[in-house]
Amino acid sequence: MYPSEFKYLAAESVDDALTLIADHEFAEILAGGQSLIPLQKERLAMPDYVIDISEIAELDYIEETADEIRLGAVTTHTTAEESELVREHVFIFSECISKIADRLVRNRGTVGGTVVEADPDGDYMPVMKLLNPDVVVTGPDGERVIPFSEFYIGMFTVDIEEDELLTEVRLPKLPLLPEAAGVGSTYKKHVNRSGDYAIVGVAALVHVDDDGSIIDARVTIGSVGPLLTSEGAADAVVGTKLDEASLEAAADAVEAEVMPDQEGRLGAYKRAMAGEFTQQALRTAYERALADSQ
Ligand SMILES: Cc1cc2nc3c(=O)[nH]c(=O)nc-3n(C[C@H](O)[C@H](O)[C@H](O)COP(=O)(O)OP(=O)(O)OC[C@H]3O[C@@H](n4cnc5c(N)ncnc54)[C@H](O)[C@@H]3O)c2cc1C
Structure with a gap:
């Protein structure tokens, strides 16, 4: 039509x-x-x-501050994905973008449009929930700087007025904990066909000490009911060196916490995949944290 x-x-x-x-x-x-x-x-x-607004030059930039990578709203997925600053300091964001749809969508889709859209099945959402960037919106009365945890109200609903524009997203540089010896993160997406929206999307972030023990872990789950931070998964792995028992406990916790929208076999499948992809994400994040600590 x-x-x-x-x-x-x-x-x-x-x-x-x-x-x-x-x-x-x-x-x-x-x-x-x-x-x-x-x-x-x-x-x-x-x-x-x-x-x-796509041709507004003052909204098309990627900048570095001491603690953040700041992206103007009309920065495209491709520009953000290929940015050395993003790859060096917030690799998980680049990794997540590489899993969105295909090159055609990534060449046109924007950081600002995707955060405002707040599609619960979108790949940004678990990563935004994990990193909790500040979001800048600009309106007739000036700027508001809002943490993503407050900006995101629920699926397709964010804290922005009709007379406001989202102008910037401020991603925190990793590690979030300066005392960590190493940090690792990843975004895992489960799809039936490459380019599809996620059946399950899991973001994981792990900080380790000198000894390789996990001192902080964060796991967020998208596309399985409401966007979720799994406290149980974090509790299961903090203080461990990510042995099989802690991984299984993390998966069990996620499976208990998610609330798939679908009933029956599809809901059960999504729940099981949320557990499986939590294990995969934690393994990768931990391996990267260990490598970072060497
Ligand atoms: C075929 C296809 C497949 C896709 N697959 C995936 C996928 O696998 N994973 C995924 O995460 N996403 C996927 N997407 C969505 C894609 O990531 C888009 O980038 C996203 O939907 C936002 O689009 P956009 O930036 O072009 O915004 P637009 O479509 O231009 O705008 C989206 C909404 O946000 C508003 N808006 C835009 N920018 C601003 C701003 N700065 N301030 C205030 N309001 C604003 C608009 O008015 C509109 O309501 C797919 C899209 C298509 C077409």
Whole structure:
């Protein structure tokens, strides 16, 4: 189906975009269009105006501060994935992007659009929940800086007003614990076919001491009911050197904590895969943490 009729408006700056938003009722922001355009084609979104922010140069950057990697909202998945700064300091984010759809989607889809969309099956979500970056939104009254844990309210719902733009995502550099001897992280995605949305997505982050013992662990699960941080999985592995017993305890904890939306065999399958992929993610994160500590 073709989208309903709309007027296209190209914003040249953040101020310009905010003015266009204020002046036009029933408008939608267009970033990469990878969610919006399919919704328009299905007539699930029928804006009168589409305000294109994709060419705003001041929103297209990746910068480093002492503690963060800051990404402008219209940075594409591909640019973020290939960024040396991201790979060096927040490799898990680059790894997660490499599992999104295909090159065509990654070349157009944006960091800001994906965080605002907050698709519960999206690959960013477990990684955002794990890293809890600050999100910057800009509106007529200036900027608000909100931790992701508050910005994300629930599936497809975030703390942003209609007259605001998401302008920046501030990823914390790893390690999060300066006292750690090593840090490792990973994002594992279970799909039936390459390029699909996740059946299960698991992000894991492990800090180890000099002795190779885990001093801190975080595990988040996406696509299996509500986005989840598994306290049980973390408790099962902290203080260990990730032996089989602790891995099994972590998987059991995740399987008990997730709440798949589906009943019956599909729900049971997702629950089992959440446990299996938790084990895989913890193994990889731990191996990377040990290597980092050498
Ligand atoms: C075929 C296909 C397969 C896909 N597969 C996957 C997958 O496997 N995993 C995955 O995680 N994702 C997947 N996606 C989604 C993809 O990652 C997109 O990047 C994501 O949907 C956001 O798209 P976008 O950045 O182009 O935003 P748009 O589609 O342009 O916008 C999305 C929404 O956010 C709003 N918006 C955009 N930017 C801003 C901003 N800066 N401030 C305020 N509001 C804003 C828009 O108004 C709109 O409502 C897929 C998409 C397609 C088309």
